[in-house]
Amino acid sequence: MIEPTIKTAHGSQDGVSVKAIGTLHESAAPVFVYESVLEEILDYSHRDLTREVGGYLVGDLCTDQSRPYVEVTNFCPVKGKSQAANFTFTREASSAAQRDIATRFPDKRMVGWHHTHPGIGIFLSGYDLFIHRNFFSEWWHVAIVVDPKRQELGFFQWVEEEIDLCGFICVYGK
Ligand SMILES: [Zn+2]
Numbered sequence: 001m002i003e004p005t006i007k008t009a010h011g012s013q014d015g016v017s018v019k020a021i022g023t024l025h026e027s028a029a030p031v032f033v034y035e036s037v038l039e040e041i042l043d044y045s046h047r048d049l050t051r052e053v054g055g056y057l058v059g060d061l062c063t064d065q066s067r068p069y070v071e072v073t074n075f076c077p078v079k080g081k082s083q084a085a086n087f088t089f090t091r092e093a094s095s096a097a098q099r100d101i102a103t104r105f106p107d108k109r110m111v112g113w114h115h116t117h118p119g120i121g122i123f124l125s126g127y128d129l130f131i132h133r134n135f136f137s138e139w140w141h142v143a144i145v146v147d148p149k150r151q152e153l154g155f156f157q158w159v160e161e162e163i164d165l166c167g168f169i170c171v172y173g174k
Pocket of ligand 1: 125128
């Protein structure tokens with residue numbers, strides 16, 4: 001078990017504004033995403049409309065006085081060599097990501113992953129669920145799927161034993 005970082009959740013008090021997008025699960029940790037990171041993810045997702053691309057989400061598991069929350073502060077694309085239609089997050093990619101984070105973001109951790117579904121919509125396929133269960137099994141791990149053709153996106157998180165679509169809280173001004 002990792003210990004969450006003790007830190008006050010974002011709100012209007014720290015010079016930023018926040019906005020909940022979608023429906024937040026009462027029984028799961030809220031997911032805070034910096035607007036700049038969301039823009040970076042969307043930009044990267046739109047670069048290739050012919051095949052799936054992906055990356056991982058960097059941030060932290062935090063807690064304030066009331067409850068734990070997840071913070072997404074950085075995005076790192078995974079440059080896949082394969083031209084396969086499906087984005088794959090292998091064990092090697094996961095290890096490389098961990099090493100990359102230790103070097104570039106020593107005080108942060110991998111909090112989830114990203115991939116695109118050009119033209120097919122927002123869901124997790126059987127294979128996506130396999131990846132999430134195997135490499136993102138901590139209760140606070142999240143996934144974001146972007147459909148750059150339909151201009152849609154969705155976050156997923158563990159809600160009890162299931163991986164469900166969830167809302168998130170966008171943090172503006174960071
Ligand atoms: Zn997928």
